[in-house]
Amino acid sequence: MDLRSAVLDQTTGVLLLAVFGVLWVALGVWWGRNARDLEGFMLAGRNVGLALGSATAMATWVTSNTIMITPKFALQMGVWGMLAYSTASFGLLLFAPMAYRIRSLMPRAFTSGDFIRLRYGRLAWGLFLAISLVYSMTWLVSMGMAGGIVMQALSGIPYLHGMTVILTVCVLYTLFGGLYAVIGTDFIQSVIILIGVVVVGAVVLQKVELSRFHADLMRDHPALLDMLMPVALLSLFNNMFFGFGEIFHNNVWWSRAFAMRDGVPHKAFGLSALFWLPIPVATGFIGLCAGPLGINVPDADMVGPLVASRVLGSAGAIVVFIVVFCSLASSIDSLLAATSDLLVEDVYRKMLRPRSSESHLRRASTWIIVGLGVVTWLLCAPRLGDLIQVLFLSGPLVASAIWPIVAGLYWRGASGLGAVLGMLLGSAVGLWAYFAQGWFVASLISAAVSMTAVATATWLRPSSFVWSALDEHPTSAVAGGR
Amino acid sequence: MMTAPKRATLVCLAGGLLLAALPAAGRPRVEFETEGPIITTEGHATLRWAAVDPVERGSVFELQDSTDPEFRSTHVWYRGPDRASFVSGLPEGTSWFRVRAVRGQRAGPWSDPVAIEVDYASSSTLGRLLALGAVVFLATLVTVVVGHRRREAGG
Numbered sequence: 188m189d190l191r192s193a194v195l196d197q198t199t200g201v202l203l204l205a206v207f208g209v210l211w212v213a214l215g216v217w218w219g220r221n222a223r224d225l226e227g228f229m230l231a232g233r234n235v236g237l238a239l240g241s242a243t244a245m246a247t248w249v250t251s252n253t254i255m256i257t258p259k260f261a262l263q264m265g266v267w268g269m270l271a272y273s274t275a276s277f278g279l280l281l282f283a284p285m286a287y288r289i290r291s292l293m294p295r296a297f298t299s300g301d302f303i304r305l306r307y308g309r310l311a312w313g314l315f316l317a318i319s320l321v322y323s324m325t326w327l328v329s330m331g332m333a334g335g336i337v338m339q340a341l342s343g344i345p346y347l348h349g350m351t352v353i354l355t356v357c358v359l360y361t362l363f364g365g366l367y368a369v370i371g372t373d374f375i376q377s378v379i380i381l382i383g384v385v386v387v388g389a390v391v392l393q394k395v396e397l398s399r400f401h402a403d404l405m406r407d408h409p410a411l412l413d414m415l416m417p418v419a420l421l422s423l424f425n426n427m428f429f430g431f432g433e434i435f436h437n438n439v440w441w442s443r444a445f446a447m448r449d450g451v452p453h454k455a456f457g458l459s460a461l462f463w464l465p466i467p468v469a470t471g472f473i474g475l476c477a478g479p480l481g482i483n484v485p486d487a488d489m490v491g492p493l494v495a496s497r498v499l500g501s502a503g504a505i506v507v508f509i510v511v512f513c514s515l516a517s518s519i520d521s522l523l524a525a526t527s528d529l530l531v532e533d534v535y536r537k538m539l540r541p542r543s544s545e546s547h548l549r550r551a552s553t554w555i556i557v558g559l560g561v562v563t564w565l566l567c568a569p570r571l572g573d574l575i576q577v578l579f580l581s582g583p584l585v586a587s588a589i590w591p592i593v594a595g596l597y598w599r600g601a602s603g604l605g606a607v608l609g610m611l612l613g614s615a616v617g618l619w620a621y622f623a624q625g626w627f628v629a630s631l632i633s634a635a636v637s638m639t640a641v642a643t644a645t646w647l648r649p650s651s652f653v654w655s656a657l658d659e660h661p662t663s664a665v666a667g668g669r
Numbered sequence: 670m671m672t673a674p675k676r677a678t679l680v681c682l683a684g685g686l687l688l689a690a691l692p693a694a695g696r697p698r699v700e701f702e703t704e705g706p707i708i709t710t711e712g713h714a715t716l717r718w719a720a721v722d723p724v725e726r727g728s729v730f731e732l733q734d735s736t737d738p739e740f741r742s743t744h745v746w747y748r749g750p751d752r753a754s755f756v757s758g759l760p761e762g763t764s765w766f767r768v769r770a771v772r773g774q775r776a777g778p779w780s781d782p783v784a785i786e787v788d789y790a791s792s793s794t795l796g797r798l799l800a801l802g803a804v805v806f807l808a809t810l811v812t813v814v815v816g817h818r819r820r821e822a823g824g
Contacts, residue, residue, distance in 0.1 A: 284817035408758025417790040424802030485753035597816030
């Protein structure tokens with residue numbers, strides 16, 4: 188199959204994009220009525236329940252990478268490849284008790300930056316913000332590019348048009364509805380994604396004779412069945428630590444922890460991990476079936492949509508189109524909202540305009556969301572090289588933040604010095620490993636170096652932190668766990 | 670006036686020149702875009718090829734691989750209209766690939782072969798990195814679980 192010829196006709200693609208785009212913006216406007224103040228806009232009134240909480244965590248973590256990269260991982264690295272990707276669910280699982288701890292220590296906080304600033308001081312805070320913003324922008328840009336590429340591959344919609352529409356839709360409904368709209372649309376998107384993946388996976392499973400499946404792989408791709416394939420085994424831990432780093436540090440997850448009702452965060456994150464876990468296994472299996480189904484793969488990035496459309500025809504392409512749109516939107520909106528929260532709270536309010544009124548901050552938030560959308564568009568438009576490689580480059584950066592966060596939540600002796608050294612040394616050595624050894628060890632090495640730095644600093648020069656210093660509004664009720 | 674032998678020579682010469690000038694009809698040459706060897710630590714690569722001569726409608730490409738540079742034993746990896754193929758799951762060592770255009774019973778010449786050399790990480794390196802990963806994972810898990818239990822108990 189020549190992937191340059193789209194499976195869907197352009198009219199169908201444009202129609203799908205228009206229907207979902209208009210619907211999502213309308214939902215954003217409708218849900219936005221609830222966002223009456225800044226806390227409503229940024230944190231959905233801190234009143235999100237278990238169902239919506241679980242759905243938004245699951246949907247946000249299903250990115251276009253889950254749908255597109257996992258099949259590629261499976262095709263590149265076999266069974267371990269798809270299992271390696273699914274280890275990203277461990278991050279959600281481990282964040283469940285951490286969310287409980289975060290809520291107990293900082294019930295009225297807004298961002299992950301608040302924690303780092305109060306726990307470790309301004310130097311660590313600045314470094315943390317730099318890491319977080321770099322990572323958030325690379326994620327945003329990778330999602331934007333993926334949207335344009337997939338729309339073009341599936342339906343022939345020109346890259347620039349597809350990318351622009353997806354970004355515009357996400358910016359608009361995030362602008363109108365804030366976190367209410369983000370979480371509400373995430374719920375719908377999570378249902379669509381689950382149904383879509385199950386349908387495509389089930390049909391592919393029916394078409395493949397499992398007895399031939401193993402024989403074909405053994406004959407043509409023997410290393411894919413090798414349980415000791417080095418790069419696959421290493422990517423298991425690497426992906427896990429990349430996932431830990433993304434979830435533990437990023438405000439996307441902290442804002443959800445702050446947005447949920449008391450007693451909900453740890454349950455919601457636990458449930459979302461369980462719902463998310465089978466998705467990369469299913470999408471990875473689809474990629475692994477390309478060979479046994481006799482499907483040539485000219486471009487490994489497109490193996491998922493290729494197999495789905497071959498097996499299901501136009502119907503499969505429509506399902507993939509919708510699932511990819513939902514996975515992109517669910518991640519882009521979360522990133523826009525969480526990154527603008529970080530910039531409004533940590534940079535604008537805390538650094539530049541500490542006396543800003545709530546309405547002023549709400550306006551700033553609006554402009555920042557629009558600005559993020561514009562910057563993302565400008566970076567996506569030239570369609571620079573391999574954005575997946577750039578995204579993986581941020582792996583060592585975020586992995587270096589794992590131990591400053593974990594130790595900061597549970598070890599009274601963890602100090603700002605350890606946090607700064609952990610992030611600096613972890614990032615530097617991790618980036619070196621990325622280029623010297625390969626992408627599949629960079630996050631692992633970064634996490635190990637960071638852990639060593641944090642633990643050593645805690646041992647040699649422990650701090651004696653007072654946990655109550657994390658609650659900037661001490662008149663509020665605090666749950667147990669101090 | 671031209672003699673018969675001279676006329677025959679001229680006809681043969683003209684015919685030869687005409688044949689040389691024609692594209693290799695039904696036997697176009699195909700070449701890989703990469704000369705190789707392609708060295709990979711991950712066991713995969715994307716092979717792309719292009720027709721040096723115009724390819725007739727209905728032609729397909731046949732991609733073969735072998736563990737032998739002389740292609741004494743071969744396996745057809747792909748046969749179809751695509752001009753690229755992602756090859757993965759290759760065993761450690763060197764695999765050779767070649768491609769040609771085929772139309773019906775007529776096949777063009779094979780391309781120059783390209784070698785893909787797969788060099789996975791050594792067992793000792795793998796072992797050390799896996800051990801490191803296990804240590805960091807367990808340390809993270811224990812810190813969170815123990816910390817959570819202690820705080821729940823009010824410690």
